[in-house]
Amino acid sequence: MSVDRSQLRGGSICLREVGIHFGEGKTAVQALRQMDLDVGAGELVSVLGPSGCGKSTIIGAVAGFTRVSSGRLEVDGQPVVAPGSDRGVVFQQHTLFPWKTVLENVAFGLKMQRIGKAERTQTAREILAHVGLSEFAQHYPHQLSGGMQQRVNLARVLVNRPRVILMDEPFCSLDAQTRLQMQQMLLRLWHEFHMTVVFVTHDVDEAVFLSDRVVVLSRRPGTVKAELNVGLPRPRTRDVLTSPDFTELKREALELLLSQDDSRLRQRSA
Amino acid sequence: MSASSSETAELLPAASEFDDSAVGLQAAEQAHRMDRFRSSLRSAGIGVVSIIVWLSAWELASRYQLDLFFRFENIPAPSQVAVAVGELVQTPKFAHHVGNSVMRIFIGFGIAAVLAVTLGLLIGRFRLVARSLLPPLEVIRPIPAVAWIPIAILLFASAEQSMVFITFIGAFFPILLSTVHGVEALDRRLVFASLSLGAGPLDVFWEVILPGAMPSIVTGLSIGMGTSWFSLVTAEMISGQYGIGYYTWEAYTLQKYPSIVLGMIAIGVLGMGSSLLVRVAGQRLMPWFKPAGTNT
Numbered sequence: 080m081s082v083d084r085s086q087l088r089g090g091s092i093c094l095r096e097v098g099i100h101f102g103e104g105k106t107a108v109q110a111l112r113q114m115d116l117d118v119g120a121g122e123l124v125s126v127l128g129p130s131g132c133g134k135s136t137i138i139g140a141v142a143g144f145t146r147v148s149s150g151r152l153e154v155d156g157q158p159v160v161a162p163g164s165d166r167g168v169v170f171q172q173h174t175l176f177p178w179k180t181v182l183e184n185v186a187f188g189l190k191m192q193r194i195g196k197a198e199r200t201q202t203a204r205e206i207l208a209h210v211g212l213s214e215f216a217q218h219y220p221h222q223l224s225g226g227m228q229q230r231v232n233l234a235r236v237l238v239n240r241p242r243v244i245l246m247d248e249p250f251c252s253l254d255a256q257t258r259l260q261m262q263q264m265l266l267r268l269w270h271e272f273h274m275t276v277v278f279v280t281h282d283v284d285e286a287v288f289l290s291d292r293v294v295v296l297s298r299r300p301g302t303v304k305a306e307l308n309v310g311l312p313r314p315r316t317r318d319v320l321t322s323p324d325f326t327e328l329k330r331e332a333l334e335l336l337l338s339q340d341d342s343r344l345r346q347r348s349a
Numbered sequence: 350m351s352a353s354s355s356e357t358a359e360l361l362p363a364a365s366e367f368d369d370s371a372v373g374l375q376a377a378e379q380a381h382r383m384d385r386f387r388s389s390l391r392s393a394g395i396g397v398v399s400i401i402v403w404l405s406a407w408e409l410a411s412r413y414q415l416d417l418f419f420r421f422e423n424i425p426a427p428s429q430v431a432v433a434v435g436e437l438v439q440t441p442k443f444a445h446h447v448g449n450s451v452m453r454i455f456i457g458f459g460i461a462a463v464l465a466v467t468l469g470l471l472i473g474r475f476r477l478v479a480r481s482l483l484p485p486l487e488v489i490r491p492i493p494a495v496a497w498i499p500i501a502i503l504l505f506a507s508a509e510q511s512m513v514f515i516t517f518i519g520a521f522f523p524i525l526l527s528t529v530h531g532v533e534a535l536d537r538r539l540v541f542a543s544l545s546l547g548a549g550p551l552d553v554f555w556e557v558i559l560p561g562a563m564p565s566i567v568t569g570l571s572i573g574m575g576t577s578w579f580s581l582v583t584a585e586m587i588s589g590q591y592g593i594g595y596y597t598w599e600a601y602t603l604q605k606y607p608s609i610v611l612g613m614i615a616i617g618v619l620g621m622g623s624s625l626l627v628r629v630a631g632q633r634l635m636p637w638f639k640p641a642g643t644n645t
Contacts, residue, residue: 143544144544161544163545164545168541170538176557178560178635180637187543187546187548187556190556191543191546191547192547221637221639236546
């Protein structure tokens with residue numbers, strides 16, 4: 080596909096003292112508290128945290144599904160008020176439209192832009208080739224494996240040429256082998272499409288392998304506990320996973336992730 | 350997937366690695382389909398044998414005018430009914446009755462389908478519509494269609510209109526409730542996904558809510574078709590001129606007993622046929638749909 084690189088660049092994301100709570104009164108749940116986060120244009124940042132810490136809430140807020148209760152949330156300097164095709168979202172699983180073929184799923188974003196059928200079919204086919212699923216254009220989602228479905232999900236988002244891609248534990252239901260392939264595919268697409276990626280995961284290996292930077296969240300209400308710069312060289316291949324540098328970074332990330340649990344344990348025993 | 354293929358795919362996993370699982374899926378599906386075909390043949394065979402046994406029992410009971418709690422002395426035997434069927438089906442009178450009923454179903458069910466699906470989508474999607482419309486509908490819903498007959502006669506100028514109205518009432522609620530349920534059961538992430546792909550409010554409705562609720566809507570239409578026949582036949586017996594329900598009741602009052610059975614069979618066949626029609630149309634409309642449990 081002809082990609083005019085000069086026109087492509089990722090968006091920047093800025094969260095300042097963001098708080099989000101659901102519900103009112105006694106049943107209110109504080110999901111995020113005093114959250115500060117900056118993601119630079121074209122950066123790939125992982126958000127790592129225990130389950131239920133509000134990781135997904137960040138995705139929902141940046142995507143525009145969830146309103147920020149307090150603080151400031153901006154993408155490219157503009158406050159986020161609603162969902163938009165400049166911010167693509169890839170969910171965990173089963174979020175393709177079951178009633179549309181693979182090709183129709185991928186072409187959906189273009190249809191929403193009122194692009195003619197011939198043109199959008201051609202563009203969708205090109206993107207589908209990028210994720211290696213040309214032969215499955217006429218299949219329905221339920222006929223594909225989990226890994227293939229997530230490829231289609233990526234293609235469906237990429238067709239809009241988003242400045243930001245928000246990924247909510249997209250590979251966590253895949254087997255280890257398929258997951259590694261998907262991670263490598265994501266890195267390739269990230270490089271080709273020049274976009275900003277926010278990748279939410281609870282998998283330490285995944286976070287370190289993919290990211291420029293790993294942001295570690297505390298337990299609910301979630302707030303940034305620590306950040307870890309991943310200086311591993313790119314392009315990253317499978318060999319990185321067994322390198323001493325990777326192991327060291329993984330150890331650090333694990334320590335950051337678990338440190339709070341330790342302090343809790345200490346408090347309890349004291 | 351073999352270990353060697355994953356080694357060659359360092360940065361660019363090829364599609365072929367994923368083919369294996371898809372080919373396996375298709376083979377499994379094929380075998381599954383053959384199994385289903387065989388078992389459906391077998392169950393069809395059992396069904397035919399069962400019908401023959403029951404018909405023979407009925408024939409004997411009528412021939413010998415059995416009186417075992419059920420009094421068979423006035424019940425026509427299947428053979429007599431068959432003769433009556435042969436005679437009556439050819440007369441324009443019978444076709445006229447059937448045609449009248451089918452037309453009433455066509456109009457009443459048609460209006461109910463359009464109205465109930467539209468309302469159901471709105472109620473399921475918009476809380477304000479649900480709050481303002483659901484309470485009165487919940488009060489009306491338990492009233493059986495038969496109980497509507499007196500008021501229907503008062504409401505409409507002609508008996509024809511009131512019968513179409515009863516047909517409408519019979520079909521309306523099953524379709525409405527299934528549609529509402531279909532919208533409410535829809536995975537909200539599909540709506541979110543469409544929004545972040547650039548869908549506007551109308552797009553969400555046409556591209557996500559309607560197709561997403563479609564399996565539930567088709568179920569509602571199929572149930573509604575059954576209840577609308579049920580309601581129509583009752584209405585025709587009470588206030589009809591022409592129609593298959595009227596024909597059956599008239600046969601009783603004129604003591605043309607084989608015609609009663611013919612009328613009943615006609616009602617059964619028409620009801621079954623129209624429900625089948627709805628299901629087939631539904632399958633045509635949703636080639637993508639796999640009912641839970643049949644998925645691999």
